Amino acid sequence: MKLNIFANPNLLHEAAAQTIVRLLRQKPDAVLGLATGGTPVGIYEALTAAVRRREVSFARAASFNLDEYVGLPPDHPASYRFYMDQHLFRHIDIPPERTHIPDGCAADLERECERYDRLLQAAGRIDLMLLGLGHNGHIGFNEPGRALHSKTHVAVLHPQTREANARFFCTPEEVPTKAITMGLGSIFSARTILLVVKGNDKADIVHRALTGPITTECPASLLQLHPRLVVMLDEGAAARFKCQTTQNAPHEPVDSTNGLW
Numbered sequence: 001m002k003l004n005i006f007a008n009p010n011l012l013h014e015a016a017a018q019t020i021v022r023l024l025r026q027k028p029d030a031v032l033g034l035a036t037g038g039t040p041v042g043i044y045e046a047l048t049a050a051v052r053r054r055e056v057s058f059a060r061a062a063s064f065n066l067d068e069y070v071g072l073p074p075d076h077p078a079s080y081r082f083y084m085d086q087h088l089f090r091h092i093d094i095p096p097e098r099t100h101i102p103d104g105c106a107a108d109l110e111r112e113c114e115r116y117d118r119l120l121q122a123a124g125r126i127d128l129m130l131l132g133l134g135h136n137g138h139i140g141f142n143e144p145g146r147a148l149h150s151k152t153h154v155a156v157l158h159p160q161t162r163e164a165n166a167r168f169f170c171t172p173e174e175v176p177t178k179a180i181t182m183g184l185g186s187i188f189s190a191r192t193i194l195l196v197v198k199g200n201d202k203a204d205i206v207h208r209a210l211t212g213p214i215t216t217e218c219p220a221s222l223l224q225l226h227p228r229l230v231v232m233l234d235e236g237a238a239a240r241f242k243c244q245t246t247q248n249a250p251h252e253p254v255d256s257t258n259g260l261w
C-alpha cells in the first residue's frame, strides 16, 4: 500500500487527478472505475482543467461507475448519472457511449445487474478504480454486514448512509432506500485502487479500515489485501496516522508508510 497525506484538499485533488492523467498518457484506452459523492468533486474539477489545458484526452477511455440509486432517473439532480455528467463527462472528451452507470430505473433490477457485469467483463480489467469511503466503511454501496457480494447487486442502504447522503436531496425522506452497486469482486479485480478520503469526520473509519481487522463489518478493510492500493488522505482524514505529509510534488506520490506496517 502507498499512503500519501496532503496538507490540504486541493493538493490531494491535484495528485489524484494527476494519477489518472499519467495512466491515460501511458494507456489512452484505459478502463476507469469512477466514484461519486462529495469526495471526488475536486478531482473531477482538476481533471476537467487538465483536459482544457490539453494535457490529457479521454477520447479512447471507458468508464464504469460504482453505483446508482434505485428509482432515480438520469435527469434527477441526485442521480449519479446526473452527477457524473455535471461534474465530469460533459466537460471532457470521453465518448458518452463509453461511460457506464447502472440503470437504477430498470424494470428488472436483477437483469440490470447481470447486464452491468457482462459489460464489465467485456471491457476487461478496470485499470484504475477510484474509491471514496463511507462513514461506516462502505465502498460503492457495499454496506457492512455478515456477508459481502462479489458481483453487481441491489443493496439496501444503511440508515447512516441515507443520513449522510441526505444533503444531496431536498428532504431526508427522498433518499432512496436501495441502490445498484458493483460488488467487491469487481472492485477488487481492478489493477490499481485509488482510495481518496477527506475530512476529520472520516479519520477513525479510514484508520480502522486500513489498520484494523479485515472484516465484512468494515467492507473497506478488505482493501488491505489488494496488491496495488494507493491511498490519498488530507490531514483531517489522516489524523490517526503517525506519518508525514507528502512533501514532494503532489503528482509524484511517494510510499510514506514509514514503518506503520
Ligand SMILES: O=P(O)(O)OC[C@H]1O[C@](O)(CO)[C@@H](O)[C@@H]1O
Binding pocket: 035, 036, 037, 038, 039, 040, 066, 067, 131, 132, 133, 134, 135, 139, 140, 141, 161, 165
Ligand atoms: O464522498 P462522500 O460523499 O463522503 O461519500 C463517500 C462514499 O459514499 C458514496 O457516495 C455512497 O454513499 C460512495 O459512492 C462514496 O464513495
